Amino acid sequence: MARVVVIGAGYAGVMAANRLAAAGRSDVGVTVVNPRPDFVERVRLHEHAAGATHAVRPLSGLLHRDVRLRVATVETIAERSVRLDDGGALAFDHLLYAVGSTAAHDLPGAENAWHVADLDGAQALRTRLRQLPGGARVVVIGGGLTGIETSAEIAYHYPFLDVELVAPEVAAWLPDASRTRIARKLVDAGIVLRTGRRATAVHPDGVATDAGWLPSACTVWAGALAVPDLARRSGLPVAPDGRLRTDETLVCLGHPRIVGAGDAVAPPRHVAAHLRMSCQAAMPLGAHAADTVLALIRGERPVALSIGMVGQGISLGRRDGFAQATHRDDTPRRFTLSGRAAALVKERVCRFTLSSMRFPRAYRWRSGATPTVPAPTPTTVR
Template sequence: MGAVAQVVVVGAGYAGVMAANRLAATGRSEVGVTVVNPRPDFVERVRLHEHAAGATNAVRPLSGLLHRDVRLRVATVDAIAERSVRLDDGGALAFDYLLYAVGSTVARGLPGVEHAWHVADVDGAEALRTRLRQLPEAARVVVIGGGLTGIETSAEIAYHHPSLNVELVAPALAAWLPDASRTRIAGKLAAAGVVLHTGRRATAVHPDGVATDAGWLPSACTVWAGAFAVPDLARRSGLPVAPDGRLRTDETLVCLDHGRIVGAGDAVAPPRHVAGHLRMSCQAAMPLGAHGADTVLALIRGERPAALSIGMVGQGISLGRRDGFAQATHRDDTPRRFTLSGRAAALVKERVCRFTLGAMRFPRAYRWASGATPTVPEPTPATVR
């Protein structure tokens, strides 16, 4: 029997936990797995809007999710070297292979966004939860962003804080969906008490309101639900990254310039012909984590890793605890004709959220839809060091 390969997994989100557990469960005596994460908890990011509104607790101990053979090191990785990582506590960990799964965080693109709250991570959601409880009756809460985060957050706040006046401002609402679906979602938000300011773009956040291209919106609590960004760990470590900072990999998820580093989750940029249809989401992160684990195992065994193949199946949107909307999609994430609405859609979304935890506890049994070929032509990306 050969030496046990030491694998360091950086990050314990959906991709990191799935990868670590699949490695430990499948590799058996071949692999020693260490997860490095800044906190001893797993954060259900799909529930952070619920956490912020006071509906649930999105934090769970990692001890209850990680495979019994996985070691947890509570620290932050400051830098990745050729065969080791440097930690913020002064320590270091050597690795034979590293799985890069640092996830994503809030993007700070709007002037004055430091005056806003957000739900991109648990600290932001907890701060917003505290702020909402402090607001007086009839206070105005303005949510910026017409994507899934903005829609779900505004609906959740309106449901759990009916005394507040919740407003949403965005150039468009769920712009990627068909007109009929967008109309249904807009109607449901309005029925929940959310005032929509679509067709308006926020230009700056101030302590007492939001400036838009169509005038001023007073706000006692502004929530930024714009785009996500990724940590700059790969860039700082001299690894090849896309212009947005994501780690560049080949079609098997192996880092282009470092054959012992494999990427997974929101912070990786595989070639567009295998991943151009994948958006930052739990739905993509979990199969990316599983595939990343399989790639690491193939490398350890001297086998050729398989190319990535992931298909999307739909988009579920919670609209408070008793309403929702689900849009079925083709495998390339373009919408299908089938939709589900109301209480049934809310139940489907809840079951999906619960399924993610169960899937991570049984990683060898986890399966996902096979891939799709995007119709978007693949450009030649620039390598940023």
């Protein structure tokens, strides 16, 4: 039997494990290794932090019935096995690397801030928000999707708090009209926009910026994401930011038994330069990684990655939202949707992710860029 070990049970890992198990091959055994017995809906962590929902679901109800779950953390990856933090080890014939991402602490004093990059961070912020008295100031650092959604969610559920958003720009990657509309919606929600300034350090009682000091009873860091250093620690090839380097098919360079998926992998730019760390990219990456593993088991040549993006949905509290349609390369199109309709679209997308993982063989995605070079023929491994 081909032993497949999947490291990580996020969007990419669960999709990959379920797609492998649903292939119906009796000669393939799948084991998922994850630090907790739960699946975390990361797209809802800002909601979780504000108390709007509970972003945790038991993996027992999401993983395919033929997938084994090992609750542990992988400490190192060897040539044919992984060592676990509980003292055990798992041998594999194929490894699927899907360890995801978490908050990057690249701002001085970031340890003084809360975040929503993972469940522990969102839960800590949830607890802190409930402790704040009326009129307390909450400062959110970051004008990207996480900063926008988190500040809007907090303002919606805690109207008695003073919420401020600090960033050089809000939604800087979107067209001017979209940026203006989102900014207006945030202001209408009661959020003070401190744009044109950059946070330089976080302190327990406030935020230092290049335009002066901002007192804060609760600072939320919504900046860049980082990946675990497991691949680097294990001596595997990594990009400068620590992501696992793969070929066009998601096979790890120089390690034909290892396939990557999700936020923590770095495929070649000609097939993945447009893919941002997101659920929208993780799901097809996980499905493609599973197909690559099955091709390797059959001794066939895996196909090159091809993923096209669809759009960007932004929740602005429970009753408002904004959706920006995009081309396959994730550049904006002219079509946008706003208001209650956009909020409903975003909610449907969040629900669709779970249903897709439960029916992995039926999952399809939009094709993307055609590789400019053919995918190499991998070494056959069994």
